[in-house]
Amino acid sequence: MAMLKALVVDDASFVRDLVKRTIRQRFPVFETTDAQNGRRAQSLMSRNRFDLILCDWEMPEMSGIELLQWMRAQPQYASVPFIMITSRGDKDHVVEAVKGGVSEYLGKPFSPEGLSNKIIKVMGSQLRDAMARGGKSMESPVDALRESADLLTRKRESPPEEELPLASPAPDSGSSLLTQAASAAADKATARKPSPSVASVRFAESTLKSVVRDINLTEVRVIAKRDQSFPGILDQAVVDIDVGDGQMARLNGYVHQLQAVDKRQDTDFVSVTIRFVDEDPTKLEDLSRFIARFRAGR
Incomplete structure (x- = not known):
């Protein structure tokens, strides 16, 4: 009672x-x-x-x-x-x-x-x-x-180094191009000059440095280097995005999908999809402004 x-x-x-x-x-x-x-x-x-x-x-x-x-x-x-x-x-x-x-x-x-x-x-x-x-x-x-x-939803441990294949099959051309694009984007994320596509995704026990690959009013897909600490499916997340004019949008969501960028087991990049849960009109307006800037820069 x-x-x-x-x-x-x-x-x-x-x-x-x-x-x-x-x-x-x-x-x-x-x-x-x-x-x-x-x-x-x-x-x-x-x-x-x-x-x-x-x-x-x-x-x-x-x-x-x-x-x-x-x-x-x-x-x-x-x-x-x-x-x-x-x-x-x-x-x-x-x-x-x-x-x-x-x-x-x-x-x-x-x-x-x-x-x-x-x-x-x-x-x-x-x-x-x-x-x-x-x-x-x-x-x-x-x-x-x-x-x-x-x-x-428990997080899976990364396989030990000795279990990884010594030689990996060559990725197909589409995967190779995507990996190159992700690598270039990740390099931009580490540059000193801020980029509108850089996103910091915060979880309860870690922060994921990543770059935005696609975004709309309901979700964002980011690419991050594999050597970071990754969340589990359905974990809470806060996506910090620079929306311009010195303003930072802090968008609440949860992990909807984790996926390797290409078909290799030792891929260097992971795609993370975050579903937004905010219903605040101000946050949705900030998100709309960022989407417009993001698409204009593609």
Whole structure:
């Protein structure tokens, strides 16, 4: 039986579902409610009492920082824990959140363990007591469904060097051209002068340096060198793209596909497709501007 109430606020339903699923699996004493933006969250908070708020920063209608500032001005929410979950990790935003009264700051993409640790930290004895009364353990409960999902999405280790063929068959002409193009693009990515096709893809435990090969409003396909740390299918991702005028778009998504660039087992490049999940009109506008620049430069 639920003893505590948590409100999850994010414009992306995919992210809301991830947060709620983690809370249900790790802390079953919580009842979770969600809202797609700060304005909707404000309405729910005015009519209900929540013990924990987990909120995105960038959202339409009312941002996370605006919700935080409003919340701290309400006597019933002056001391309720507020965790800001956002792709904005720069110092200025962290300082602004701290000044607004944030309890903890969690960067996207996040791992279930990282989110759980933040919740434990801000809830303290209130959560421990509720779990104890419910006969639950605080030792990271993981159900069979999650274990099955982990088996399906677990990252595969790269084969040892001795298992790679000593001689590789020559790639076909199409693959060879694509490899050459990817190599040239990767060289551009390491150049000091920024290129509009360079993208940094962040995951919970690594960052992938890559170049954009194709992009539309629903997904982006990037090419990256194989010697980096790669994610698993369905892992969360944040794609950082320079949209011009000194502005950086931080687009939330998940890994939809991983594929070798050519047919050789020892290929140097991997193609990664990220499906976007953001529903913020401002982010979609930034993405549209980048797509126009990208296609004009091809």
